[in-house]
Amino acid sequence: PVEQTLVLIKPDAVRRGLVGEIIGRFERKGLRLDATVLRTMDGELADQHYAEHVDKPFYPPLREFMTGGALVALVVSGDQAIDVVRALVGATDGRKAAAGTIRGDLALSNRENLVHASDSPDSAKREIELWFPAGV
Numbered sequence: 001p002v003e004q005t006l007v008l009i010k011p012d013a014v015r016r017g018l019v020g021e022i023i024g025r026f027e028r029k030g031l032r033l034d035a036t037v038l039r040t041m042d043g044e045l046a047d048q049h050y051a052e053h054v055d056k057p058f059y060p061p062l063r064e065f066m067t068g069g070a071l072v073a074l075v076v077s078g079d080q081a082i083d084v085v086r087a088l089v090g091a092t093d094g095r096k097a098a099a100g101t102i103r104g105d106l107a108l109s110n111r112e113n114l115v116h117a118s119d120s121p122d123s124a125k126r127e128i129e130l131w132f133p134a135g136v
């Protein structure tokens with residue numbers, strides 16, 4: 001089925017000039033861009049977006065990183081887009097992510113890993129509503 005998923009191109013990717021490279025990988029795969037916005041997350045939005053992680057030890061530096069510069073939020077769609085995008089993005093830790101994935105090719109960190117992508121239909125729906133409250 002055609003699905004929509006939320007992608008964040010994180011501040012490290014924007015700083016490194018990798019936005020086009022990352023969007024290009026989604027486009028070349030055949031996925032569609034349904035919405036996009038460049039914005040800076042504030043702490044409140046970070047706490048909502050990462051609600052499942054706020055109590056984890058890695059959260060304070062993650063919050064600092066994610067609120068520390070502009071990012072690009074996207075809604076990406078296509079057949080099985082949630083899983084397809086996660087496969088393109090690769091494992092969380094850029095040092096362990098497989099070559100050929102965005103993180104495997106371009107990231108060397110567990111935190112500054114260039115991209116966030118929704119991990120399930122429920123989180124995709126929640127995150128799309130959070131980032132694009134006016135609808136997509």
Ligand code: CMP
Nearest residue numbers: 053058062092110111112113115116117
């Ligand atoms: P993301 O897919 O955005 O979901 C949660 C984020 O927390 C993750 O990508 C990383 O940026 C970060 N993260 C997850 N686990 C760790 C960890 N062990 N140490 C540091 N950062 C982490």
